[in-house]
Each structure stands twice: as structure tokens, then as C-alpha cells.
Amino acid sequence: MQSDKKRYCMVLEIKEEFLEKYKEIHLKAWPELLKAEKECGFTQELIWIYKNLAILYFECDDIDAVFKRAGKNEVEKNGIKLCPHGLSSLLPSRKWGECLIVKRYLI
Numbered sequence: 416m417q418s419d420k421k422r423y424c425m426v427l428e429i430k431e432e433f434l435e436k437y438k439e440i441h442l443k444a445w446p447e448l449l450k451a452e453k454e455c456g457f458t459q460e461l462i463w464i465y466k467n468l469a470i471l472y473f474e475c476d477d478i479d480a481v482f483k484r485a486g487k488n489e490v491e492k493n494g495i496k497l498c499p500h501g502l503s504s505l506l507p508s509r510k511w512g513e514c515l516i517v518k519r520y521l522i
Contacts (some may be wrong), residue, residue, distance in 0.1 A: 418489050419474055420458050420459070420474040421462065421476065421477070421478065421511055421513055421515065422430075422472065422473070422474050422514045422515070422516065423472070423473045423474075423475070423478050423511040423512065423514060424470065424471060424472045424473075424511070424512060425471045425473065425511050425512065426468055426469070426471075427468065427469040428467060428468055428503060429466055429467050429468070429469055430467070434467055437448035437464075437469065438464060441462055446492070447490050448490055450490075451485075451488050451490035452485075453489050454463065454484075454488070455481050455482075455484040455485045455488055455491060456475045456476060456477070456480060456484060457473055457474070457481060458474045458475055459472070459473065459474035459477050460472070460473050460474075472514070473511075478511055478519075496501070501512045
């Protein structure tokens with residue numbers, strides 16, 4: 416199934432002392448945060464951890480509009496504050512890059 420949403424990604428290097436906390440926060444995302452992300456316009460969010468790198472992937476219609484709504488959403492703002500490595504620095508969407516899937520196998 417092909418998505419008509421735009422795809423965005425970013426790679427974050429996380430300091431070793433914050434890595435476990437980062438994983439814990441994202442493995443236990445609470446329902447209110449997931450609902451807020453959907454209301455802001457995210458249709459898909461994936462985060463992979465490789466060593467001390469977080470590879471973030473989002474799908475949405477317009478990332479600038481999504482982050483503008485997220486910046487005004489109290490649940491989103493509280494979620495960002497929990498991240499020990501300064502996740503609030505991600506909010507300017509210019510740090511996100513649109514990405515293209517060039518190979519996909521569904522098995």
C-alpha cells in the first residue's frame with residue numbers, strides 16, 4: 416500500500432548518558448501523546464535506535480503545519496520537555512529532510 420503523504424526523516428546523535436532515558440520515554444509513549452500527535456497531523460511515526468543514533472521517520476501532509484500545531488499543543492510540549500537531550504531543538508522543521516523510499520519489499 417503506497418502512502419500519498421510526504422515522508423520526512425532526521426538522524427539524531429544521542430549522548431550515551433541520555434540514551435536509556437530516550438528509549439524509555441519512547442517505548443512507553445502515553446495515549447494522550449499519541450492522540451495529540453495524530454491531531455497535529457502525523458499519520459505515521461517510526462523511531463529506530465542504532466548504537467547512539469535515533470533515526471526518526473514521520474509521514475504527514477505538511478511538516479511545517481504539523482510542527483506549528485505541535486508547538487501550540489500542551490501535551491506535545493510536555494512530551495518534548497521529558498526528553499533529556501533537548502528534543503525541543505527539533506521543532507524548527509528545517510532540520511527535517513523529505514525522504515524517498517527507493518526500494519520496498521513486502522514479504
